Amino acid sequence: MLYAFLCYNNEDAVFSWSQEEDDAVMARLAKAHEPLEKAGRFGPSVRLMPTTAATTLRKDSDPPLVIDGPYAETKEQLLGFYVIDCADLEDALSVAREFAKANPGGAYEVRPLRLFAPGTLKAENLAEPATAK
Amino acid sequence: MSELAWIDAAMTAARPQAVGALLRYFRDLDLAEEAFQDACLRALRSWPQKGPPRDPAAWLIMVGRNAAIDQVRRRRRQEALPEEDQISDLDDVEAPLAERLDGADYRDDVLRLLFICCHPDLPATQQIALALRIVSGLSVKQIARAFLVGEAAMEQRITRAKAKVAGAGVPFEAPGPVERAERLSAVAAMIYLVFNEGYSAGAAEQDDRSALPIEAMRLARLLLRLFPAEPEIMGLLALMLLQQSRAAARFDAAGDIVLLEDQNRAHWDRRMIVEGLALIDKAIRHRRRGPYQIQAAIAALHARALRPEDTDWAQIDALYAALEQLEPSPVVTLNRAVAVSKVKGPEAALAMVEPLANRLGGYFYFFGLKGALLAQLGRTAEARAAYDQAISLATTPAQAAHIRQHLDRLAADARS
Numbered sequence: 410m411l412y413a414f415l416c417y418n419n420e421d422a423v424f425s426w427s428q429e430e431d432d433a434v435m436a437r438l439a440k441a442h443e444p445l446e447k448a449g450r451f452g453p454s455v456r457l458m459p460t461t462a463a464t465t466l467r468k469d470s471d472p473p474l475v476i477d478g479p480y481a482e483t484k485e486q487l488l489g490f491y492v493i494d495c496a497d498l499e500d501a502l503s504v505a506r507e508f509a510k511a512n513p514g515g516a517y518e519v520r521p522l523r524l525f526a527p528g529t530l531k532a533e534n535l536a537e538p539a540t541a542k
Numbered sequence: 543m544s545e546l547a548w549i550d551a552a553m554t555a556a557r558p559q560a561v562g563a564l565l566r567y568f569r570d571l572d573l574a575e576e577a578f579q580d581a582c583l584r585a586l587r588s589w590p591q592k593g594p595p596r597d598p599a600a601w602l603i604m605v606g607r608n609a610a611i612d613q614v615r616r617r618r619r620q621e622a623l624p625e626e627d628q629i630s631d632l633d634d635v636e637a638p639l640a641e642r643l644d645g646a647d648y649r650d651d652v653l654r655l656l657f658i659c660c661h662p663d664l665p666a667t668q669q670i671a672l673a674l675r676i677v678s679g680l681s682v683k684q685i686a687r688a689f690l691v692g693e694a695a696m697e698q699r700i701t702r703a704k705a706k707v708a709g710a711g712v713p714f715e716a717p718g719p720v721e722r723a724e725r726l727s728a729v730a731a732m733i734y735l736v737f738n739e740g741y742s743a744g745a746a747e748q749d750d751r752s753a754l755p756i757e758a759m760r761l762a763r764l765l766l767r768l769f770p771a772e773p774e775i776m777g778l779l780a781l782m783l784l785q786q787s788r789a790a791a792r793f794d795a796a797g798d799i800v801l802l803e804d805q806n807r808a809h810w811d812r813r814m815i816v817e818g819l820a821l822i823d824k825a826i827r828h829r830r831r832g833p834y835q836i837q838a839a840i841a842a843l844h845a846r847a848l849r850p851e852d853t854d855w856a857q858i859d860a861l862y863a864a865l866e867q868l869e870p871s872p873v874v875t876l877n878r879a880v881a882v883s884k885v886k887g888p889e890a891a892l893a894m895v896e897p898l899a900n901r902l903g904g905y906f907y908f909f910g911l912k913g914a915l916l917a918q919l920g921r922t923a924e925a926r927a928a929y930d931q932a933i934s935l936a937t938t939p940a941q942a943a944h945i946r947q948h949l950d951r952l953a954a955d956a957r958s
Contacts, residue, residue, distance in 0.1 A: 419598070421555030422548070425760060430547070461766040461779065462820045464827075477824065478770030498823040521820040523813050 411452065411535070415487065420459050446529045455492065456524035463520040466502060468509035475502060480518035488515075492525065549589055553582050556599035557679045558764055562651030563603045564610070569714060571658075571676065571704060573610055580613075581606035649768040650716055653725055656761070658707050660728040668703040670736050670754075675700050678757050687750040688739070726769060730778050730834065733761050737782050741789075744940035745797035755786050776825035777835030783818035784841035787811040799944045803850035815845045836865045855884035872901040876908060879915075888918040906935040910945060922952055 426434070445451040460479035467474040491508075495501035498519070505517045557578065564574035581602040595601035659673040667689065674680045674688075686696035717725060740754025762779040769775055791805035800806075822842055825835050840861045847853040862878035875898060883891035892915045895908070902908035913928035929945050929952070936942035 419552065419555060421764070422551040424763065425551050425554050458817050458820060459763060461763050461770070461776075462817060462824065464824060475827075476771075478767075498820070498827065521816065523816060 424459055449529045449531055449534055452528045452530040453492065454526045454528060455522045458521045458523045460520070463518055464498060464502065466505045466509065466517045466519060468505075468513050468516060471513070473506055473509045479520070480516050482516070485515050492522070545590055548594070549586065552594065552598040553585065553602070554679060556602050558652045558655060558677050558761070559599045559648055560602040560606060561676065561679075562653075562655040563648060564606050565655060565712070566647070566651050566714065567607055568610060569712065571708060571712070574606075575676065576613070577606035577610035578602065580609035584609065647716075650722075652764065652768055653717075653722070653729065654713065656729040656732065656765070657725045658712050660725075660732045661707050661710055663706060663710070664703055666735050667739075668699060669732050670739050671696065671700055672703045672707070673732060673736060673761075674754075674757065676704075677761065680753070680757070684753065688754055690747070690750070726765070726772065726775065729765065730762075730775060733758050733765070734778060734782070734834075736761070737785075741785060744799075744938040745793035746939070748793070752789075755782065755789070758782060759786065771828070773825035773828040773830050774832040774834050776821045777832060777838045780818040780821035780825065781834050781838035781841055783814045783821070784838060784845050787814035787818065787845060793940070797940060798947070799940050801944075802844060807848060810845065818842065818845065831864065831868070833865060833869050836861050836868065840865075853884070855881050859885050872898045873905070873907075876902065876905075876911060879911060883915060883918070888915040891915050892919065904935060906932055906937065906941055908932075909935060910941075913945070913948060917948070917952060922956060926952055 442451055442454070463479040465476045465478060465480050467476060493501070493504055495504060498521075501519050505519055508517065560581070561574050561578050564577045565571060568574050568577065584605050585598075585602065589595070655677055656673065659669050659676060661669070664672065671685050671689065674685050675682065682697050682700065683693050685700070686693045689696060691699075737755050737758035740751040740756075740758070743751040759779065759782050762775065762782060766772070766775045766779055787810050788802075788805060790811065791807070791809040792800055794800050818838065819842055822835065822838050825838075840858050843854050843858050843861075859878060859881040862874060862881055866874050866878060875894060879891040879894045882894055892912070895912055895915065898908060909928045909932035913925045913932060916922075916925035916928055926949065929949050932945045933942050933949075936945065
């Protein structure tokens with residue numbers, strides 16, 4: 410079974426870390442990741458930019474409504490996410506609008522990444538064959 | 543991260559919101575600050591035992607408010623103090639308060655706290671000092687070091703600034719849309735002052751002042767979270783990120799300034815650059831251009847160029863032209879002249895610069911650029927005279943040293 414680990418913390422506090430503190434945390438994490446990477450169990454991992462860089466596309470209306478800032482409602486739950494290479498925010502929003510046509514309701518929060526590691530996971534090695542063909 | 547470091551980071555992050563709310567309750571800056579201090583002391587005792595609260599800002603506001611009310615009561619000697627445990631156990635009251643933290647009240651609290659530091663009667667340096675003390679919670683010692691003055695002098699300066707702010711009357715009623723926009727723009731200007739106070743310092747002062755740009759970016763981020771649809775605040779944060787991304791490349795080993803085109807671009811911080819670019823991207827969607835957005839867009843063109851020769855100077859020229867239109871200033875024209883010299887050559891740039899002589903006669907960069915343009919045109923004697931004037935107007939040793947390099951180069955060229 411594949412598990413997603415969603416990382417929550419207070420961004421005020423995390424973005425107050427000095428470069429040294431940040432580096433120290435990342436170094437400790439790298440050590441913790443290492444055995445999983447070697448075993449081919451480590452999927453893509455990302456660090457998101459702060460919520461100030463986020464834009465939200467509400468797709469419960471037609472046409473969808475674009476709002477600055479992160480997704481802030483609590484009446485819906487996080488059900489999945491994509492990582493997509495886009496030229497810029499406008500491009501990302503047009504991708505989101507396409508997806509919204511296929512799957513209206515709810516919202517997409519579009520947030521740029523500050524770090525992306527593809528990981529070592531190989532679909533053919535998965536214990537559970539739950540990958541889309 | 544150690545427990546103490548975590549608590550410290552949480553308190554720093556919560557401070558503007560907590561002090562802002564306490565100021566609204568007590569309508570007295572000193573009392574609000576004292577209440578926050580009290581809450582922090584109690585947090586240091588309580589958090590390690592009970593674990594971090596769900597919302598540190600809400601906790602600090604609640605405990606600070608109770609502590610200050612106690613103190614007022616204690617002064618009146620009317621009632622006994624409640625037990626510490628009673629105050630610290632906030633599980634019930636914290637939840638509704640935490641919900642309200644996202645509300646408009648708290649947004650305006652933080653804005654008010656920042657805004658009172660922008661009092662027009664306060665000179666720029668006092669605005670910065672006051673904001674660093676009240677909003678950021680830097681110690682007087684840290685601020686004194688950043689301004690290269692003694693601790694006692696800085697203490698006095700901050701006390702005077704506070705008195706002036708208190709005398710002016712803090713605006714407590716919720717601002718209307720126009721007033722809110724005015725406050726935002728005053729606060730943005732003050733935050734950029736904080737940034738530049740650190741950013742414009744020489745290499746020797748970087749140790750003491752490097753905290754200032756970081757703090758300014760933190761404040762801008764806070765402001766943007768409270769006002770997420772303001773393109774100029776996006777532009778301000780983007781501008782600071784893009785400028786700060788070059789921090790590691792701006793000085794050489796000897797502490798001399800390295801010009802943009804000579805900087806090692808591998809030392810530019812890509813993480814700050816990509817965040818800056820993402821924010822400009824967001825801002826542009828609003829189609830409401832403003833000075834910070836334009837300056838950020840100019841910085842972005844530099845950041846995007848992997849080599850100096852890749853810089854899109856024609857676009858930079860156009861952006862400066864837009865900035866000139868929005869905010870006419872001889873300094874903007876001077877900056878535009880740099881772009882013009884790259885696009886149309888030094889002669890055209892010099893023609894643009896020379897009419898500024900009256901207004902920029904006391905400005906280091908005016909003579910620095912004039913000297914460089916004259917040197918490019920082979921008018922060596924005039925170039926030397928302009929450089930000499932630049933040196934006499936230099937405000938940091940690094941500026942003077944930089945011009946001396948140009949003079950040395952002129953002398954070397956003359957010999958060869």
